[in-house]
Amino acid sequence: MKGIRRLAQELDISIGTVSRALNGRADVSPDTRQRVLEAAAAMGYVPNQAGRSLRQGNTNAIGFMIELGADVNGGNDNFFMGVFDGVQSVLARHHLDLVVLPCPTGEDPAVYLQRMMARRLVDGLIISATHRKDKRIDMLTKMRIPFITLGRSNTPGDYPWIDLDFDGAARRAVDRLVSAGHSRIAIAVPSNDINLGFVFLDGYKSALARHGLAFDPTLVFRVPSSELGGYQLGHEILARQDRPSAVILNYELLALGLYRQLGEAGLQAGRDLAVIGFRENPVSRYMSPRLTCFRLSLTGLGAAIGEALLATMPAYAEAYPLGRTQRIWPMELVPGESDGA
Amino acid sequence: MKGIRRLAQELDISIGTVSRALNGRADVSPDTRQRVLEAAAAMGYVPNQAGRSLRQGNTNAIGFMIELGADVNGGNDNFFMGVFDGVQSVLARHHLDLVVLPCPTGEDPAVYLQRMMARRLVDGLIISATHRKDKRIDMLTKMRIPFITLGRSNTPGDYPWIDLDFDGAARRAVDRLVSAGHSRIAIAVPSNDINLGFVFLDGYKSALARHGLAFDPTLVFRVPSSELGGYQLGHEILARQDRPSAVILNYELLALGLYRQLGEAGLQAGRDLAVIGFRENPVSRYMSPRLTCFRLSLTGLGAAIGEALLATMPAYAEAYPLGRTQRIWPMELVPGESDGA
DNA sequence: CATGTTGCCGTAAACGTTTACGACGCTACA
DNA sequence: TGTAGCGTCGTAAACGTTTACGGCAACATG
Incomplete structure (x- = not known):
């Protein structure tokens, strides 16, 4: 018995x-x-959770899908660890557990998601690293599974998302560089189809326009979001005749490779090339010169994600009356020495 | 229907x-x-997984518990992402899924584990960041749940584990520094009760003894495994009268803070202080000077963990006849410029 | 006193599988 | 021909919960 x-x-x-x-x-x-x-x-x-699930048709768990080989911030740093903490702080209020679902490198995220959903492992889902026209968004809406994406996509339709302020950051970086006298400002964006690169680029373009600067497509550098990508970026920049005097990075660790490439040429960030990175993390804080970048509250972001997801789930919605959310998470500029200011 | x-x-x-x-x-x-x-x-x-689980009494899923606030490598870098990939490559052969269980910062890992096991969410478990006398090992053996730890503990008894070659790395680092002429060699170990620090320290001690060097307890620096910890370490080292000429780090990102502290004093790693770090990761490869450190195959490690776990599970053991494993994962020294060689 | 109401509890069905058991038809062999 | 064996399949119980439903006593109300 x-x-x-x-x-x-x-x-x-x-x-x-x-x-x-x-x-x-x-x-x-x-x-x-x-x-x-x-x-x-x-x-x-x-x-026994199995008995309960079978009877009630739910699992009392929320999934958080990450892509191991996504080549985007998070694969390489502490980003998700902070976000997980924030999400759990909200879920705990409802006796919900968080399980993280790591999509293997090389597997199609949509296929992986399909498999996981078929297992009925979770009641709701958080998906990150949204791609262009992310198939998963259509899948989940069609399957009527509550979800929220960390990161916008360009999928048409009304789905809940929270995203970092990529366009705002790009805009403010341009503003800062322009007011420091720069007029040839390059930008690095990811070389894959992660959607954030497009948002970042749009913010950059509109900021240039507001300052009356022409958009030069040859100043857009598409490189992998990794330290090696930053090294390649530096190589490409240095190889140019009409070298830009400043560069904005979509990913902070690009700066490591860039610094090295500059160093090998006897140059230095901040003095010979102004650099502004995207997100502050412990590494970007301790690079030399310190990277000028943007700070955010990771646990705050996680909590917001958790609440926004619960708001879309009938069983919990009454506690979160805002309904579906489309929200941009604010970031704060933290000055370093890398932009020469 | x-x-x-x-x-x-x-x-x-x-x-x-x-x-x-x-x-x-x-x-x-x-x-x-x-x-x-x-x-x-x-x-x-x-x-339907719930129906199946209820009938068969298993879940066809393996859990991987991580600690979000563990202040150990993995919280801050790409370590786990690679390991997850390796584990999944093995589990996929048996139609097993991997779910990652992130223990919130501040929650007792043993309590969290108890909760998760009670839910019967997984059939087997991988636990990481093993502490001294880790309570989870006793719990899991008592509950007869198949598990393996990534990292030894000093718990008595025979349980399966795989660990990085911390003692070997410490030993080889000492060897290398001694043969380069150093005799006052400091070591950094974590300030918490993560077990790896003790293994690292033991390797260091025995290597000193083999070279006929006395062990000086004041050359052991206990600092948090973070960039800030490295900064503090640099401060403490520079404050000493009888300054050591070399230091071995248990965590590679300590080097970032240490470099900065040295730089602020007009000093440089490799020239004024020999530095050897523990694990190669993309960041340590692009620091300047490049960190001399130890390389390992993350996916290989993950696959070994997966196989060792399955070997302990009756339903899968016949494919993995080795039985319980206690294994040290090899690492390869990759020379940089930080040790002045 | 008759009737309705309320508080508390037991009964049993249902969720979607897996699997032990037995049944059936067929072939093979004595 | 009788029977044993084999291949194939259907039946029904079991896994551990939740919950609709009804029942019973106690109490209130007319």
Whole structure:
């Protein structure tokens, strides 16, 4: 005899009453509820999730899908660790667990997602590293699975998302460089189809326009979001006759490779080339020269994601009355020495 | 009508036969098996995991527990991403899924683990960032849950683990520095109770002894495994009268803070202080000067972990006849300029 | 006193699988 | 011909929950 049945036998009451007592239902006397809870604690009883899932059709878990080979910030740094913390702080309020689903390098994220959803492992989903026209968004809306994306896509339709302020950051970086006297400002964007690169580029373009500067397509450098990508970026910049005097990076660790390439040519960031990176992380804070970049609250972002997801789930929506969210997460510029200011 | 029942009705056979056909059992004719498989594919049928789990008592999933606030390598870099890939490559052979369980910062890992196991979310478990006398090891052996730890602990008893070659790395670092003429060699170890620090320190001590050098406890610096920790380390080293001429780091990103501290004093790693770090990662490869450190195959490690775990699970053990494993994962020294050689 | 209401509890069905068991038809062999 | 064996399949129980439903006693209300 196991599970709730044993508990019921021990207390000499029916399993239905035990279940109701444990689930906080109204039609059970305070006295028996007390006894049930004590006995459950004493015997170390915890409900079997499989039985519960089968009956209720849900799992009390939320999934967070990441791409291991996505070549975007997060693959290489502490980004997700902070976000996970924030998400869990919200989920814990509802006794929901967070499980992280790592899509293997080389596997199609949409296929992986399909497999995971078929398993009915989670009730809702957070997906990150959104691509252009991300197929997963259509899949999830079609399957009517509650979800939110960390990162916009350019998929038409109204789906919930939260995204970092890529366009704002690009705009403010241009503003800062222009007011420091720069007029030839390059930009690095990812070489794959991650959507953030396009947002970043748009912010850059519109900022140039506002300053009356012409957009020069040859100043857009598409490189992998990695240290090696930064090294390649430096090579390409240095090889140019009409060298730009400043560059904006979509990914902070590009700066490492860039610094090295500059160093090998006897040059230095901040003095010979103004550099502004995207996101502050412990590494970008300790590079020399310190990278001028943008700071955000990772746990705050995670909490916002969690709340926005729950808002789309009928069972929890009443606590989060905002409904579906499309939200840009603010970032704060933290000055370093890399932009020469 | 849903699930297997619908499939059976469609084909006008019993649900038992459908289930046997799908699960590759012998007592079903090749003809009907063919029909069932085709119909399942056509209708997009996938078995409900809750029903299956309830009946079979397992989940077909493996958990990988990480600690978000563990302040150890992995919290800050690409370490786990590579390992996840390796683990999944093995699990995929058995139609097992990997779910990552992130223990929130500040929560007791043992309590978190207890909660997760009670949910019966996974059949087996990989735990990382093992502490001294890690309580989770006793818990899991007592609960008879198959597991393996990434990292030794000093818990007595025979449990399966795989660990990086911390002692070997410390030993070889000392060897290298001694043969370059250093005799006052400092070491940085974590300030918390992560077990790897003790293994690292032991390797360092025994290597000193083999070279006939006295162990000086004041040359052991306990600092957090972070960039800031490296900065503090640099401060402490520079403040000493009898300054060591070399230092070995248990965590590669300590070098960033250390470099900065040295730079602020007009000094440089490799010239004024020999530095050897622990693990190669993209960041340590692009620091200036490049860090002399130790390289390992992350996916290879992950695959070894996956195989070692499956070897402990009765349902899969026959494919992995080695049984329980206690294994040290080899690392290769990659020379940089930071040690002045 | 008759009737309705309320509080509490037991009964049993249902969720979607897997699998032990038995049944059936056929072949093979004594 | 009788029977044993084999290949194939259907039946039904079981996994551990939740919950709709009804029942029973106690109490209130007319």
